[in-house]
């Protein structure tokens with residue numbers, strides 16, 4: 001790689017008077033910006049020719065790693081391949097150029113997409129209505145909890161201010177409850193990684209008439225199917241609460257089972273995880289919220305119109321292109337791939353919960369702890385072999401968590417390649433531990449001091465200059 005171009009900031013490549021554009025001819029005549037609105041000094045903008053700009057940003061973009069460059073086994077946050085067809089459909093000018101304030105008679109096609117997508121999601125989840133307003137999963141959780149809150153208040157049940165959340169929950173669950181002004185009661189997991197029903201019974205006995213809802217993720221954040229849901233739903237409904245389903249991880253359930261049939265009243269779906277929108281780095285996303293019949297009048301207004309419409313387009317294109325018969329295969333294939341990796345590596349990586357998993361599973365570091373090689377080292381070494389690192393040190397239930405989710409898209413060859421590399425790293429941990437501990441060796445930036453980077457992040461150019 002050309003370091004001259006690659007390592008520098010665009011400002012450092014600037015040459016006075018260099019240009020990369022020519023303005024079109026001005027047809028409007030001169031216009032003088034009023035004196036009081038002018039800058040005192042020229043803006044410090046980089047001056048570069050077009051090729052320098054193109055090469056600079058192209059080289060930078062080559063440092064990105066995404067699911068389009070290679071295998072991305074991140075757990076807890078489905079990172080699956082998003083077919084390019086769906087991008088093309090979402091970019092059709094007839095949809096892309098709509099304005100939300102256009103007369104309704106001119107946007108019938110877009111409204112049909114919303115209606116048909118709602119119908120598809122209802123069928124896939126067993127719920128009766130969806131709102132597409134939320135912009136993300138966490139936003140959906142908040143919307144769902146506000147819906148639940150509105151429902152209790154409408155019944156005069158003002159005292160229901162508590163939400164039961166399992167200790168394995170995604171961090172957004174308690175955060176959303178707190179933002180909604182609700183109080184969180186944590187229920188612990190039993191040794192098998194699922195909700196401890198006895199512990200929940202004790203909570204229901206003590207707090208029953210103040211419980212607004214229970215939030216559950218299924219499969220949970222350990223990738224385990226929560227087997228006690230019918231019983232849990234009976235307990236929560238029995239005390240007057242509602243069941244909330246965090247459907248961010250709906251992927252392994254597609255076509256296999258439906259939250260509405262399990263006793264859930266309200267749920268959100270991360271369209272940007274399960275239904276084809278590239279995500280990461282904060283958006284765009286869509287977290288539609290579904291409810292059972294009779295709750296739809298309690299939906300709050302959390303955004304204007306129908307949320308991120310282009311994300312809805314991609315989801316609908318994804319559903320239509322797979323169709324009923326192939327949507328059914330998504331969940332089972334994702335589950336098969338995860339179990340295949342788990343079984344192929346459990347002799348060299350520590351598997352704390354050794355059962356069938358769903359879309360993902362968690363190792364507790366390498367099996368051989370005598371080498372001193374940590375989960376962090378394994379994750380860094382994977383970068384040298386061209387893989388994105390899995391999720392590490394989450395969930396917090398184990399010290400050396402390493403969480404893997406392959407998704408349904410990866411071929412047998414890709415998965416076998418990943419397994420081979422994971423085994424090789426386990427060998428290296430024994431034969432040459434220093435190589436693993438000092439990885440990565442082949443990335444533009446080697447091992448960073450993550451404590452220093454977190455405590456003293458250098459995020460501005462000026463600060464960099466001052467320090468050098």
Ligand SMILES: *Cc1c(COP(=O)(O)O)cnc(C)c1O
Nearest residue numbers: 076077136137138170172217248
């Ligand atoms: C990703 C995820 C969320 C949050 O979704 P965002 O769109 O990132 O807000 C919530 N719960 C679970 C289980 C998740 O995996």
